[in-house]
Amino acid sequence: MKSQKNTVPVAADPREVDVVNWAAGFSITLILTGLLTAWAGEWAGQQLPLVLAMMLLAYVLCMLAVVDVRYGILPHMLTSTLFVLGVALAPTFGHGYGMAALSGVVAFGGLLLCAMITRVVTGKDSLGGGDLWLVMGLGAWVGLAGLPFFLMATAVTGGISVGLKRWLTQGYPVITEHEAQRFAFGPALCAAGWLAVMYGDWYWRIMDLLIGPAA
Numbered sequence: 001m002k003s004q005k006n007t008v009p010v011a012a013d014p015r016e017v018d019v020v021n022w023a024a025g026f027s028i029t030l031i032l033t034g035l036l037t038a039w040a041g042e043w044a045g046q047q048l049p050l051v052l053a054m055m056l057l058a059y060v061l062c063m064l065a066v067v068d069v070r071y072g073i074l075p076h077m078l079t080s081t082l083f084v085l086g087v088a089l090a091p092t093f094g095h096g097y098g099m100a101a102l103s104g105v106v107a108f109g110g111l112l113l114c115a116m117i118t119r120v121v122t123g124k125d126s127l128g129g130g131d132l133w134l135v136m137g138l139g140a141w142v143g144l145a146g147l148p149f150f151l152m153a154t155a156v157t158g159g160i161s162v163g164l165k166r167w168l169t170q171g172y173p174v175i176t177e178h179e180a181q182r183f184a185f186g187p188a189l190c191a192a193g194w195l196a197v198m199y200g201d202w203y204w205r206i207m208d209l210l211i212g213p214a215a
Contacts, residue, residue, distance in 0.1 A: 016075040023063040032062040043198055053092045056085055057141060057197065061190040064134060068186030074130030079137045086140025093143065100140045107139025107147060108132055131185060138193035146200025153192035161188040
């Protein structure tokens with residue numbers, strides 16, 4: 001008689017503190033943080049406070065991304081830290097404290113509304129609670145002016161994420177709905193947030209170029 005294989009992942013529901021401790025020193029987290037910090041340094045020039053703030057953002061986002069890929073969760077202790085840092089460091093990016101907090105709430109509410117509409121139309125949940133809290137944290141970093149670019153970047157990175165999922169699973173004809181839902185969307189949101197923080201003002205520059213001549 002063959003022994004029955006255990007199909008339940010060993011770390012299916014790990015404690016958040018253990019997950020965060022694992023991600024904090026994970027080599028990929030450190031490598032990605034270094035690369036993103038170098039990118040931010042080129043973008044920010046000699047503005048050391050801005051580079052240090054971007055390094056913190058890169059570190060938290062990389063931890064969130066690797067945790068979501070590995071465990072399929074976005075720990076609240078990281079998403080809440082992201083929000084607190086976004087508000088606390090708001091002046092570094094030219095935002096007010098209240099405006100940063102409001103931006104996070106607006107981003108959360110907007111995505112929640114979209115998720116509710118999708119739920120009504122399709123009968124399926126399109127986003128998890130962790131995604132909503134991650135968007136709230138990122139909203140505090142990008143500010144109200146950066147939200148339009150953040151939404152566009154999310155659409156692009158989300159599309160790439162879906163395409164990547166299809167490419168990776170095309171050789172497997174039998175994929176359960178549960179397995180399909182386990183595909184992490186957090187990294188796409190993290191990438192969109194990073195791009196929005198760095199290049200969010202491009203949206204309004206483009207709008208000025210398009211609307212200015214017409215006006």
